[in-house]
Amino acid sequence: MIWYPYAQMKTMDEPIHITKAQGIYLYSHKNKYIDTTSSWWSVIHGYNNQEINQVIKEQVDEFSHVMLGGLTHKPALDLSHKLKSFLPGSLNHCFYSDSGSVGVEVALKMAIQYHFNQGKCKKKEIIALTHAYHGDTFKTMAVGDDPDYHLAFPDKEGVHHINPNVEELKMILEKHHETIACLIVEPLLQGAGGMRMYGVDFLESARALCDQYNILLIFDEVATGFGRTGHRFVSDLVCPDIVVLGKALTAGYIGHAVTLANDKVFDGFYSDKAEHAFMHGPTFMGNPLACRAALKSIEIFEREDYISKIKHIEKLLKDAFKDFNHDAIKEIRILGAYLCIEVYNKENLKGFKKYALDRGVHSRPFIDYMYAMFPYIIKDRELHLVIDVYKSWFKEVE
Ligand SMILES: Cc1ncc(COP(=O)(O)O)c(C=O)c1O
Structure with missing residues (x-):
């Protein structure tokens, strides 16, 4: 059997079984998810280029x-x-x-x-x-x-x-x-x-x-x-x-x-x-x-002039989070194609992963951070979808 990374094998959630990956999407048997992790920052052009x-x-x-x-x-x-x-x-x-x-x-x-x-x-x-x-x-x-x-x-x-x-x-x-x-x-x-x-x-x-x-x-x-x-x-x-x-x-x-x-x-x-x-x-x-x-x-x-794409992603993220705040949020940090929302209490992120998956987004929060390192090929409407899921989570926190 596989010994998975950074995980207590006794209590870890069942990993999602990926059957296909294309562009910014991961596919399981039943579902399709936007991947916000770029597989640990690496898949910058999306999958299956x-x-x-x-x-x-x-x-x-x-x-x-x-x-x-x-x-x-x-x-x-x-x-x-x-x-x-x-x-x-x-x-x-x-x-x-x-x-x-x-x-x-x-x-x-x-x-x-x-x-x-x-x-x-x-x-x-x-x-x-x-x-x-x-x-x-x-x-x-x-x-x-x-x-x-x-x-x-x-x-x-x-x-x-x-x-x-x-x-x-x-x-x-x-x-x-x-x-x-x-x-x-x-x-x-x-x-x-x-x-x-x-x-x-x-x-x-x-x-x-x-x-x-x-x-x-x-x-x-x-x-x-x-x-x-x-x-x-x-x-x-x-x-x-x-x-x-x-x-x-x-x-x-x-x-x-x-x-x-x-x-x-x-x-x-x-x-x-x-x-x-x-x-x-x-x-x-x-x-x-x-x-x-x-x-x-x-x-x-x-x-493909990725630097312009990355600057565009950064601006879109900054605009989207400009006026966004919540009592649970300690800080929102944005740099290039990278977003981090730090919360005061890690309990506030409990359940977020499943919440995001249910809405078609693969995210991997850890400790008191929810973050995204987007593949640079992501489109505006896909970014907005992810942003909406991240923001709407804080309504659940209430
Ligand atoms: C800044 C930094 N250095 C080194 C590493 C280790 O890289 P690898 O996982 O390929 O050994 C990582 C991995 O996340 C990293 O973020």
């Missing part, structure tokens, strides 16, 4: 996988070439892996070894943000800060957590900069750790402080990348030394991630010494099917 299907089929007929250990291939070369021009600054060096969590592990290892290669072996601690979520592997749990997820794994050795506040960052850097390797953040929008937002001014100051103290700045854009915040990447606003992309990278087709390092980081490994090499190599890194899906996804993203 014919263009992406086609390139994957073509690639299957050529070859589905060869390792990057000692071999290379056109899909990985093409994607690396594309990402080099698609990403800002000198984020030119692509290290592939099979999931966002591993992509973040790779980024942290790169940062620590970058200093190690320069003889700065003490620089191996990490600064991360309170309420951060970076994945479920051991080091990503350590840089994360959310007991709702990782209660049984409280080990935070070598990690300092701060709020996204410049004074806090300054204080910790003044005191500890000699032992700190990097600062890692989910830029602008913290997802799974509470759907929180903060301003770009913190990132700008963080960039300057990291330069001042020889600390690498890592953006985990696994969730925010590819337009989610209304920017192609937050890295377009403030350029990090290392950025991690995942989820929407392959449009929800195949699990894959890429950790892009800038020239400075890459040069820290490029030497005559074998021991300066980066020792990591996931079996499925640069999988050709994933690379073809990513290339086609980026082509569609650019061709």
Whole structure:
């Protein structure tokens, strides 16, 4: 039997059995639902995109996988070439892996070894943000800060957590900069750790402080990348030394991630010494099917001017919720194609999932948040339908 994620198997609701997925819709045996989750932020073009299907089929007929250990291939070369021009600054060096969590592990290892290669072996601690979520592997749990997820794994050795506040960052850097390797953040929008937002001014100051103290700045854009915040990447606003992309990278087709390092980081490994090499190599890194899906996804993203679509979704959401309030609601947050309604009491969301399903909307509230990360192809009338369901729920709360 399947052991489902993030669920108490004894009490979890019966999962919805999906038989077909098309565009923004999920189909069960009997019903059809608008999907507001984009399958954990990944399915940005909707399900069953014919263009992406086609390139994957073509690639299957050529070859589905060869390792990057000692071999290379056109899909990985093409994607690396594309990402080099698609990403800002000198984020030119692509290290592939099979999931966002591993992509973040790779980024942290790169940062620590970058200093190690320069003889700065003490620089191996990490600064991360309170309420951060970076994945479920051991080091990503350590840089994360959310007991709702990782209660049984409280080990935070070598990690300092701060709020996204410049004074806090300054204080910790003044005191500890000699032992700190990097600062890692989910830029602008913290997802799974509470759907929180903060301003770009913190990132700008963080960039300057990291330069001042020889600390690498890592953006985990696994969730925010590819337009989610209304920017192609937050890295377009403030350029990090290392950025991690995942989820929407392959449009929800195949699990894959890429950790892009800038020239400075890459040069820290490029030497005559074998021991300066980066020792990591996931079996499925640069999988050709994933690379073809990513290339086609980026082509569609650019061709269809998704940034304008996302700005339109943002405006529609902001207009729709401008005058909306309810005693149960703590805050409504909207950024790009992303909506979060935080309530004071999680009891106020009990029953919402079923309520939404009964009205043709698949939503996945968690703790005291109801949220939506819309596929970018959603139409206005479909957005209004979802908004009406979310709003009308609060009449039930009364
Ligand atoms: C910001 C962020 N980083 C990393 C991850 C982990 O990605 P994956 O689930 O592909 O391992 C997630 C997943 O939600 C995420 O939101």
